[in-house]
Amino acid sequence: MSKESKLGLGGHSFIEELGNDPHASFEEQCAIVADCLDNCIALIDTTYYQERVALGHVLKRLGRRDEAKIMAWNFFKQPGREHELVDYTPYEPQHIDLMLEELQTDAIDLLVIHAHDDTAKLLKELVLTQDWVQAGKVKRVALGMARLGHLRQLPAAHPVSAVLAPYNAFHPDAKELFETARSLGMDAIALSPFVRGWKLDEIGADKDAAAAILLRWVAAEPLVDHVVVSMRKAEWVHANLRAVGEGPLTEAEDAQLREWLAR
Numbered sequence: 001m002s003k004e005s006k007l008g009l010g011g012h013s014f015i016e017e018l019g020n021d022p023h024a025s026f027e028e029q030c031a032i033v034a035d036c037l038d039n040c041i042a043l044i045d046t047t048y049y050q051e052r053v054a055l056g057h058v059l060k061r062l063g064r065r066d067e068a069k070i071m072a073w074n075f076f077k078q079p080g081r082e083h084e085l086v087d088y089t090p091y092e093p094q095h096i097d098l099m100l101e102e103l104q105t106d107a108i109d110l111l112v113i114h115a116h117d118d119t120a121k122l123l124k125e126l127v128l129t130q131d132w133v134q135a136g137k138v139k140r141v142a143l144g145m146a147r148l149g150h151l152r153q154l155p156a157a158h159p160v161s162a163v164l165a166p167y168n169a170f171h172p173d174a175k176e177l178f179e180t181a182r183s184l185g186m187d188a189i190a191l192s193p194f195v196r197g198w199k200l201d202e203i204g205a206d207k208d209a210a211a212a213i214l215l216r217w218v219a220a221e222p223l224v225d226h227v228v229v230s231m232r233k234a235e236w237v238h239a240n241l242r243a244v245g246e247g248p249l250t251e252a253e254d255a256q257l258r259e260w261l262a263r
């Protein structure tokens with residue numbers, strides 16, 4: 001069987017907000033997810049509740065739930081704000097069943113706790129998510145938007161086996177977090193290799209070439225286990241896979257990237 005790709009599909013692929021490109025139609029979303037699964041991209045993120053609902057429908061239509069590794073964060077539907085992207089809410093006992101229903105599944109492969117600085121509350125979330133692991137509703141637990149301090153505050157026994165943070169050539173600060181996480185046996189999952197889609201326009205170079213250079217900068221980093229990218233077009237799945245397959249940047253590409261960073 002082929003090895004799982006380092007590339008993961010971002011949840012913002014399923015929503016209109018946060019992107020330049022228009023909303024991908026349901027048919028396009030099905031094509032994107034099918035292309036990912038066909039090409040060993042198993043890790044699929046869902047951040048906002050709207051993304052969970054969308055992915056649930058797509059995987060049901062495709063009949064391929066078992067091939068995907070679903071990641072899900074604690075951003076929930078709020079009464080009167082169903083059409084907005086609302087902030088995260090620390091986990092409470094009722095949340096897991098809501099998430100499973102939205103995703104139309106029995107278990108979440110990687111449940112993400114959005115990190116924050118209320119240590120007592122975070123400890124409660126760790127206990128709760130551990131309970132969900134024991135109940136078979138969650139396979140693994142991760143800390144998202146984590147900083148080094150959050151890792152240092154983890155109790156001796158905890159369920160966290162991965163950390164997630166934005167990590168790209170413009171914002172490489174998560175490197176130390178990833179080094180520490182890896183030294184503790186955790187996976188390091190990088191988010192947003194392009195910052196956002198608009199950053200590629202701002203660079204002003206050929207967009208495909210700029211995307212490939214920024215993605216390769218992250219994907220070739222041995223510390224990174226996965227890099228999660230939103231892709232609202234099926235053709236980008238193939239472009240991004242090709243880029244990841246090309247490996248580290250050449251000297252000329254690295255010089256080009258430095259020029260963009262220095263602006």
Ligand SMILES: NC(=O)c1ccc[n+]([C@@H]2O[C@H](COP(=O)([O-])OP(=O)(O)OC[C@H]3O[C@@H](n4cnc5c(N)ncnc54)[C@H](OP(=O)(O)O)[C@@H]3O)[C@@H](O)[C@H]2O)c1
Pocket residue numbers: 009010011012013018019020021045046047166191192193194195196197198200207208211228229230231232236239240
């Ligand atoms: N950044 C965070 O704070 C954060 C937090 C929680 C979770 N995440 C997760 O991380 C994922 C990725 O983050 P992100 O969407 O913020 O940033 P990103 O993946 O760096 O940027 C995605 C955008 O890049 C463009 N794109 C993708 N492939 C391309 C290609 N081959 N050529 C040209 N343009 C391409 C698209 O832009 P347009 O569609 O805009 O044109 C796409 O929306 C999210 O979907 C989410 O699952 C991020």
